[in-house]
Amino acid sequence: MAMRVVEVPLGDRAYAIRIRAGLTADCGRELADCVSGRKVLLVSDDRVGGLYGDRVAASLRGAGATVATATFPAGEASKTLATVERLCRAAVAAGLDRGSRIVALGGGVPGDVAGFTAAAYMRGIPFVQMPTSLLAMVDSSVGGKTGVDLPEGKNLVGAFWQPERVLADPECLLTLPACELRNGLAEVVKTAVIFDPGLFARLEANVPKLLAPDLDFYLEVIARCCELKAGVVAADEREGGLRAVLNYGHTFGHALETRMEYRIAHGEAVAIGMVMAANFAAANGELPADAARRQRELLAALGLPTSMAGVDPDEIVALMARDKKTSRGELRLVLPRDIGTVEVRKINDPARLRAAIAAASRSPGGCCAGQVD
């Protein structure tokens, strides 16, 4: 099976993302230099742990690691400081020291929680990301953002803590629930709209392969998304500027998630958010109408919602103003200029913003609310 390797060039914290079908079963070989002769805490949720935990643990043991495992219930509700405490105590019980490793196996939640545990345990030990969801493969496992939620909001406690290596096995997409595949596809479309018209055109031309899912095509798509993200992370690791473009669709999306009390999947909210951002840019004459149409049609073809009925634009604007990414009280949005180009812009015309939200609040093709990840 073909393998793609993407380097994240971060000096003494540089690492490689290795992508290959079947990697889960022989991860020990790929990680022997990290884990051989060391203690490892393998962290997962109960769904992914049940599917892949045994084969990963066996492979790591085959590479000479002493492996203990820890799991927690699947879902965002586990992304808490209480889970971090439980994992830290599991690490103590397993005898992990500063030379030990944490391996995060799963989607965004296990990656974020296990990564933050690694950042905090004994003031920081190395960790490996083994993303099993599409969203984690193309986005959250790369770039070192780790953290947990508070009752007051998502991702409010965390650390930048880069993994030592990322291993992505596209075969895991075969067991991914359809809703989770769509979640990841929203981030794939997002990446293409931000950076790469060629990738966008390939996605448009290969919708059946994305939905199937065709693992050879996914190998290329995941590698390209990782390459593009690695470039941004290398240029702006701690989101001082450029990295903020990765939040395209997310300021609208977070407001919709909050409004729906998370009864909408993240990718669905981001998809609607991208449509709202494109509506706004097109209404300002800053985005060709054809680009807005292509984005909307690709999202719809992938089974993602492009509108949501019953949204009150005033309420969404108020929630957006509360987003933690507003700076000095100013609302800044990532807006598309064309397929493959975005800009971060200060917003001072709220009436147009409300109109762009309203335009995505009434057309047919609304979201499948209730599919919470």
Ligand code: GLY
């Ligand atoms: N998911 C956005 C970022 O990693 O910066």
